[in-house]
Amino acid sequence: MVDPAREAALDTLIAVRERDAYANLVLPGLLRQRRISGRDAGLATELAYGSARARGLLDAVLDACVDRPLSQVDGLLLDALRLGTYQLLRTRIPVHAAVDSTVDLVRARQGSGPAGFVNAVLRRVAEQDEAAWVAQLAPDEQADPVGHLALRSAHPRWIAQAFAEALGSKGEPLAAALAADDARPAVHLTARPGEVSADELAAMTGGEPAPYSPYGVRLDAGAGDPGELDPVREKLAAVQDEGSQLCALALTRVPPTDGEGERWLDLCAGPGGKATLLGALVGLSGGTLDAVEKAPHRAELVRRATEGLPVTVHVGDGRDPGLAESSYDRVLVDAPCTGLGALRRRPEARWRRQPSDLPELTRLQRELLASALRLVRPGGVVGYVVCSPHLSETVGVVSDAVRRGLAEPLDTREFFPGVPDLGAGPHVQLWPHLHGTDGMFCALLRRP
Numbered sequence: 333m334v335d336p337a338r339e340a341a342l343d344t345l346i347a348v349r350e351r352d353a354y355a356n357l358v359l360p361g362l363l364r365q366r367r368i369s370g371r372d373a374g375l376a377t378e379l380a381y382g383s384a385r386a387r388g389l390l391d392a393v394l395d396a397c398v399d400r401p402l403s404q405v406d407g408l409l410l411d412a413l414r415l416g417t418y419q420l421l422r423t424r425i426p427v428h429a430a431v432d433s434t435v436d437l438v439r440a441r442q443g444s445g446p447a448g449f450v451n452a453v454l455r456r457v458a459e460q461d462e463a464a465w466v467a468q469l470a471p472d473e474q475a476d477p478v479g480h481l482a483l484r485s486a487h488p489r490w491i492a493q494a495f496a497e498a499l500g501s502k503g504e505p506l507a508a509a510l511a512a513d514d515a516r517p518a519v520h521l522t523a524r525p526g527e528v529s530a531d532e533l534a535a536m537t538g539g540e541p542a543p544y545s546p547y548g549v550r551l552d553a554g555a556g557d558p559g560e561l562d563p564v565r566e567k568l569a570a571v572q573d574e575g576s577q578l579c580a581l582a583l584t585r586v587p588p589t590d591g592e593g594e595r596w597l598d599l600c601a602g603p604g605g606k607a608t609l610l611g612a613l614v615g616l617s618g619g620t621l622d623a624v625e626k627a628p629h630r631a632e633l634v635r636r637a638t639e640g641l642p643v644t645v646h647v648g649d650g651r652d653p654g655l656a657e658s659s660y661d662r663v664l665v666d667a668p669c670t671g672l673g674a675l676r677r678r679p680e681a682r683w684r685r686q687p688s689d690l691p692e693l694t695r696l697q698r699e700l701l702a703s704a705l706r707l708v709r710p711g712g713v714v715g716y717v718v719c720s721p722h723l724s725e726t727v728g729v730v731s732d733a734v735r736r737g738l739a740e741p742l743d744t745r746e747f748f749p750g751v752p753d754l755g756a757g758p759h760v761q762l763w764p765h766l767h768g769t770d771g772m773f774c775a776l777l778r779r780p
């Protein structure tokens with residue numbers, strides 16, 4: 333007997349490994365196709381996302397329990413072992429159920445020999461709990477705090493190191509940041525300005541008005557597929573992290589805020605979350621938004637999301653979009669980045685990203701920011717935003733533009749009213765453990 337929830341979780345892990353698929357795109361499709369719902373769907377989600385997220389920790393434990401290098405273990409068996417180990421170490425599922433259900437899955441796919449191997453390895457894993465395994469396998473907490481916390485929170489070391497540098501801490505703040513990044517996040521919605529208030533949207537969805545964004549609503553972490561909610565389907569609301577809302581709003585709050593008929597530009601618009609919020613707001617004061625996106629299919633998503641708003645979508649490269657220079661009042665650069673600030677929303681992303689991704693991304697980020705600073709009028713404002721706390725994508729990119737005399741930094745904290753713990757400025761770094769948002773970075777810059 334194979335348990336359908338666990339089988340869906342295993343097939344998700346296989347797709348992530350074999351096809352570089354995204355767990356949060358694969359699993360919902362499998363659940364629909366196989367008509368798995370309710371508690372079974374909840375279990376499949378917990379096991380698939382949890383195992384994908386914790387992969388490094390699970391592999392470290394498995395490495396200690398398997399008598400050959402993990403690279404020599406058959407891929408499907410390794411995925412099954414990860415699934416079983418996750419259940420043993422990070423859920424309250426009883427040992428016999430975690431082991432037997434995994435062995436059943438392997439027997440059905442590969443026969444009794446491999447099933448026996450998986451049984452033996454999982455019995456070894458089950459000899460200790462997670463804390464004991466971490467104590468055995470992690471670097472010493474005093475000698476190497478970052479390495480210790482990285483294993484304990486199932487993060488690659490380079491990412492834990494990047495968080496430590498952005499926080500200026502290897503202690504409690506880093507532990508809190510990594511722990512929050514490992515937890516399942518709440519879904520956030522934006523109420524479309526001019527259509528519905530956050531209070532009304534909260535009443536319609538059973539959520540709570542968000543603490544900082546006047547348009548935000550937060551739903552419970554386990555609250556089903558938000559795309560199915562009526563207000564989202566009817567375009568009264570969109571799924572959008574509160575941190576993203578705050579960064580887009582900050583750009584609109586720089587004085588003068590009563591400018592009628594302003595021209596705004598979103599230089600990296602796909603799939604259109606911020607463009608929709610900006611388009612709705614600029615429309616209320618008789619202005620317009622141009623939205624540039626390089627990937628045609630993502631530009632199409634922007635077009636659909638902003639239908640009915642005063643938004644013109646252009647397919648093009650933001651570094652040279654063919655739009656008139658010095659002609660915009662406000663420009664948003666929501667640049668492509670490592671996404672290290674949104675790892676909690678993308679289970680496998682932390683193991684897929686590599687430090688070698690950074691040089692190409694930071695070059696692109698610098699070029700996009702320089703382009704934005706040409707397109708904005710002198711005295712106009714550019715918002716540089718990335719969903720990452722990595723210093724080379726944040727402060728590094730902005731300091732370069734300031735040093736070259738292209739931009740003057742504003743105290744961005746002033747435009748995040750009511751948001752606590754914004755540090756020494758002038759830029760803003762949001763964090764899951766401090767703000768309950770993704771780890772968004774925002775720098776507001778004025779063109780001299």
Ligand SMILES: C[S@@+](CC[C@H](N)C(=O)[O-])C[C@H]1O[C@@H](n2cnc3c(N)ncnc32)[C@H](O)[C@@H]1O
Pocket residue numbers: 576599600601602603604605606607624625626627630648649650651666667668669
């Ligand atoms: C972080 S996402 C933007 C998210 C978007 N602002 C939102 O809120 O929904 C970055 C986007 O930039 C696009 N992009 C990548 N390179 C680009 C370029 N050279 N010019 C314009 N857009 C680019 C990517 O395809 C991606 O859609």
